[in-house]
Amino acid sequence: MTYPGSGGQWQPEQQYTYGNQPTSAYPMYYPPQGPPQQPPGRGRRGLVIGIVIAVLVVAGGAAATVWALNRSTQAGSPTPQAAVAKLATDVSKGDVLGIQSDVAPAEAAALKDITTDGSNQLKRLQIESPGYDPQSPSANTTAGLAGSGLTFDDGAAQTINDHLVINKLVSGSITVSPKLDGSMFTQQFLHSAFPNGLPKQQPNTIDIADMVHRTGQPLRIATVKVDGGWYTSLFYTAADYALESTRRPWPTTSLPATGSSSPDAAAAQFVKALLSADYRTAIELTDPNEMAVLHDAGPAILDALHAPKPTGITVEDISFADRPVTGGVDAVLRGATLEQGGDTLVLSRQNGCYAVTDKGTGDQRKLCAGDFAQQAQSDLANLPPEVATALQHLTSGVLSNGPGLVSTQVDGKWYVSPVRSFGALLDAMVSGLQPADIKALVELGGGH
Amino acid sequence: MRLTARGGPWLAFAGLAIVLVGTFLPWLRSGDALRDSYQSVDVLRMQPTPPGGPVGVLLYAWLAVIPLCSISVALYALRARRTAALVACLVGVLGLVTSALALVNAGGPADAIGFAATGPIVTVCGAATALIGGIVVFGGRQSGVKP
Numbered sequence: 115m116t117y118p119g120s121g122g123q124w125q126p127e128q129q130y131t132y133g134n135q136p137t138s139a140y141p142m143y144y145p146p147q148g149p150p151q152q153p154p155g156r157g158r159r160g161l162v163i164g165i166v167i168a169v170l171v172v173a174g175g176a177a178a179t180v181w182a183l184n185r186s187t188q189a190g191s192p193t194p195q196a197a198v199a200k201l202a203t204d205v206s207k208g209d210v211l212g213i214q215s216d217v218a219p220a221e222a223a224a225l226k227d228i229t230t231d232g233s234n235q236l237k238r239l240q241i242e243s244p245g246y247d248p249q250s251p252s253a254n255t256t257a258g259l260a261g262s263g264l265t266f267d268d269g270a271a272q273t274i275n276d277h278l279v280i281n282k283l284v285s286g287s288i289t290v291s292p293k294l295d296g297s298m299f300t301q302q303f304l305h306s307a308f309p310n311g312l313p314k315q316q317p318n319t320i321d322i323a324d325m326v327h328r329t330g331q332p333l334r335i336a337t338v339k340v341d342g343g344w345y346t347s348l349f350y351t352a353a354d355y356a357l358e359s360t361r362r363p364w365p366t367t368s369l370p371a372t373g374s375s376s377p378d379a380a381a382a383q384f385v386k387a388l389l390s391a392d393y394r395t396a397i398e399l400t401d402p403n404e405m406a407v408l409h410d411a412g413p414a415i416l417d418a419l420h421a422p423k424p425t426g427i428t429v430e431d432i433s434f435a436d437r438p439v440t441g442g443v444d445a446v447l448r449g450a451t452l453e454q455g456g457d458t459l460v461l462s463r464q465n466g467c468y469a470v471t472d473k474g475t476g477d478q479r480k481l482c483a484g485d486f487a488q489q490a491q492s493d494l495a496n497l498p499p500e501v502a503t504a505l506q507h508l509t510s511g512v513l514s515n516g517p518g519l520v521s522t523q524v525d526g527k528w529y530v531s532p533v534r535s536f537g538a539l540l541d542a543m544v545s546g547l548q549p550a551d552i553k554a555l556v557e558l559g560g561g562h
Numbered sequence: 563m564r565l566t567a568r569g570g571p572w573l574a575f576a577g578l579a580i581v582l583v584g585t586f587l588p589w590l591r592s593g594d595a596l597r598d599s600y601q602s603v604d605v606l607r608m609q610p611t612p613p614g615g616p617v618g619v620l621l622y623a624w625l626a627v628i629p630l631c632s633i634s635v636a637l638y639a640l641r642a643r644r645t646a647a648l649v650a651c652l653v654g655v656l657g658l659v660t661s662a663l664a665l666v667n668a669g670g671p672a673d674a675i676g677f678a679a680t681g682p683i684v685t686v687c688g689a690a691t692a693l694i695g696g697i698v699v700f701g702g703r704q705s706g707v708k709p
Contacts, residue, residue, distance in 0.1 A: 161641075168636035175632025182586075182600040182628060208593025210675055211605050259593070 190343015194279035197337045197344035198266045205261035205288060213259075218338050218345040220403035225348075227440040228537035235541060240549040241303045260289045264322070267332060274364045277339040278410065280354055282332035283322055291317040306556045334358070338406070349407040362414045369394065369412035371402035373527020378434045380528040381445035381519040386429045391422040401522050401529040408532075427454045439520055442531055444538050446518035466514040483510030483546070501558050504551035511546025512539070570698030571638060574650040577692025578631045581657045584685030585627055588678040589664060599624065599660075599681055620660055627653060647699035650692045657689025 191197035197216065204212035214222055236242035264286035272280040292315045294304065304312065326332050336350035357364060372395070374380035380399055387395040397405075397412045408415070430453055434445035449462040458473040467482035486509040490497060520534035588596035590605065597605065603621050606613060613621060630653045637646035661682035668677040 164639040164641060167639040171632045171635045171639065175628050178632075179625070179628040182598075183604075183625060185601060204593075204595065207595045209595035211590070211592040211597075212595055215605075 190340060190345050192344070194271060194281060194337040194344050195266070195268045197346060198281045198283075198335060201335075201346050202261065202264035202266065202286070205259065205264060208260045210259065216346045218340055218347045218349075220340070220401075220406070221347060221349055223441065224404050224531065224533045224537075227534065228540075231440055231537060231541050232544075235544045238549075239544070239547055239552050240300050241552060243298060243300055260291075262287050262289070264288070266335075270332065275366075275410075278350060278364065279337050279344075281335045281337055283335055284326055284332045285323040287319050287321050289317050289319045291315065303552065303556075306553050347407070349405075350410075353407045353411045357411065357414055360418060362418065365411065365413035367413060368409045369397050371400075371409060371524075371527075371529065372398040373524065373529050374399065374521075375528065377436055377443040377445045377521035377528050380521045380530050381434055382429070382432050384519055384530045385432060389425050389427045389429060391424040393419060393422065396530075399530050401524060401531045403524055404522065404531055404533060405529075425454075427452050429453075430458070434518070435516070437515075437518065439534070439538055439541075442520045442522040442534055443528075444518040444520045444535075446516035448516070463516060466510065468513065481513070483507075483513050485509075498554065498558070500550070500554035504547065504554045507546040507548060507551050508543055509546070511543045515542035515545060517542070570647070570695050570702055571643070572695070574647060574692050574695025574699060575635065575638075577688045577690070577695050578634060578650060578653060580688025581653060581685055581692060582628065582631055582688075584657070584661075584681055584683075584688050587681035587684055589681035590676075591678045592675045596678060599627075599685070602677075617663070620656075620663070623656055624660055627656065630656075644700055647696040650696035651700070654689045654691075654693025654696060657685050658693065661686040661689065 191200050201213065201216045203209075204216055214226075217225075233242060237244055265284055267282045267284045270282040270284075272282075274280060294308075294312050294315060322333060334351065334354055336347045336354050337344050338347045338350055339345075354364070374383055384396055384399050387393070387399065394412070394416055397408050397415065400408050402409060429450060431449075431451040433448045433450070435448045437444040437446055447461075447463070449460070452459045452461065460471045460473055462469050462471070464480075467480050469478055469480045471478045483506050486505060490502060490505050518535070518538060520531050520538050521528045522531045522534065523529075585599040587598060589599045590597040590602035603624050607621055630649055634646045634649040634653065637643075637649060664677045664682040665679065665686070668679050668682070
């Protein structure tokens with residue numbers, strides 16, 4: 115047989131005859147094996163049509179995939195007005211996930227990390243239900259959120275610089291409906307906190323127009339530009355209100371970010387800067403993404419502080435023990451040599467206690483978890499022993515973990531994260547508590 | 563048998579089409595806002611602790627649903643029928659597993675955030691149809707029956 119080329123048919127090379135059968139003038143063909151053959155033209159046309167269909171389908175699939183994936187919830191909005199409009203829509207729909215994506219990514223990540231760590235501690239303390247995950251889309255939330263008629267005055271928006279715009283919310287309402295039930299909290303905790311049954315949960319409605327009327331100015335909400343997209347910023351909004359209350363404008367220049375080579379170096383420089391009242395260096399050492407607001411508002415903060423007095427304490431030597439935490443590294447204070455007024459004090463960490471030794475006199479003072487509880491018991495005569503134990507556990511959490519500063523890495527440099535450091539401190543405090551302590555503290559707070 | 567084998571490709575294509583429609587229906591509910599499967603995957607992947615292990619792999623694999631559907635159709639058009647059927651089966655399995663996970667974790671109507679049922683249910687139906695269609699095409703060829 116010979117191969118006829120693309121689209122052709124297999125042709126016989128010779129004629130087959132049986133016995134003495136006379137050969138015919140016409141060649142004898144056996145029926146072809148396999149699928150019925152198509153005429154050459156039809157087969158080629160079919161193949162071309164198949165290729166065209168295949169190309170169109172694959173191109174369509176690629177286009178549809180790009181379109182589907184480009185509708186990212188984290189891309190930010192094209193303008194500040196669009197960002198606040200999206201926020202208004204998400205609040206109106208009670209879209210918690212949408213609201214999370216409206217917040218500046220670095221801020222949202224820091225707050226989410228702290229929430230996740232806190233949630234784990236609450237589960238350990240049997241306050242939060244074991245199956246509850248605050249970040250899971252299948253989770254129930256503690257409160258219902260709904261908005262209505264939220265309106266921003268776009269004309270009154272205040273452009274501070276190319277990456278910060280203050281928007282003015284002038285009308286509408288926001289309703290928060292608290293939800294205290296077993297989906298988030300354990301029955302044990304709810305029973306301790308509300309022994310006479312859960313309180314009637316009334317929705318709380320905030321009338322924006324009424325608030326604007328009372329305060330004489332619209333609600334200010336800051337939007338920031340991050341990687342080309344506009345987001346609502348909680349930190350910038352808070353800073354804007356702080357500047358507004360002190361009648362200071364947003365600075366026209368920002369403080370640069372000056373990172374360190376390691377988490378320990380960043381923490382050491384930060385401590386030294388705070389003790390010497392060098393707040394400019396302290397701000398420059400903070401995370402330029404999470405704490406961009408500190409860098410932008412930095413000159414105004416320094417101006418408000420006037421000429422701060424140094425503590426008079428100088429750090430001769432300081433050492434840390436690194437502990438990985440969510441989103442960064444916690445540099446926990448291990449020891450330090452401090453100098454004040456000619457006296458040299460050596461701070462060291464021993465068995466969950468901190469010891470301070472005066473190098474000159476040799477005097478040593480120890481600070482342990484029990485000391486706080488004893489002090490509290492002597493100050494408060496009627497303090498129940500269970501509460502004293504809870505206080506001891508609370509302080510032992512800090513002392514056994516040790517106070518630290520959380521650093522984050524940005525572009526290869528390490529910066530201090532005040533928000534994460536505060537979260538780590540809270541986490542350390544709570545880590546010493548036991549489930550029985552919660553019952554004692556709730557009872558102390560008037561739960562029973 | 564011959565009729566069933568010939569219906570296999572149509573069954574598979576109908577299943578793939580239903581899967582595609584299902585992926586764009588609501589999968590996630592947050593307040594009154596609904597998100598399709600791709601937006602839901604995006605939200606899950608953006609969590610500070612995104613799901614790992616098999617669920618994490620599924621989230622990445624889900625992004626290949628549309629390309630896999632189009633590749634299956636393209637392969638069939640190029641007469642690579644068994645490979646096309648195999649890809650359709652792959653989409654079927656992926657759709658069944660992902661939809662089942664979403665349906666198992668679907669929240670109640672009172673929950674502020676939860677998986678919605680519409681998208682996963684439609685996708686389950688499409689995935690099952692595509693899987694059956696793919697198996698029929700594959701089985702038909704294996705047993706010598708030409709689709």
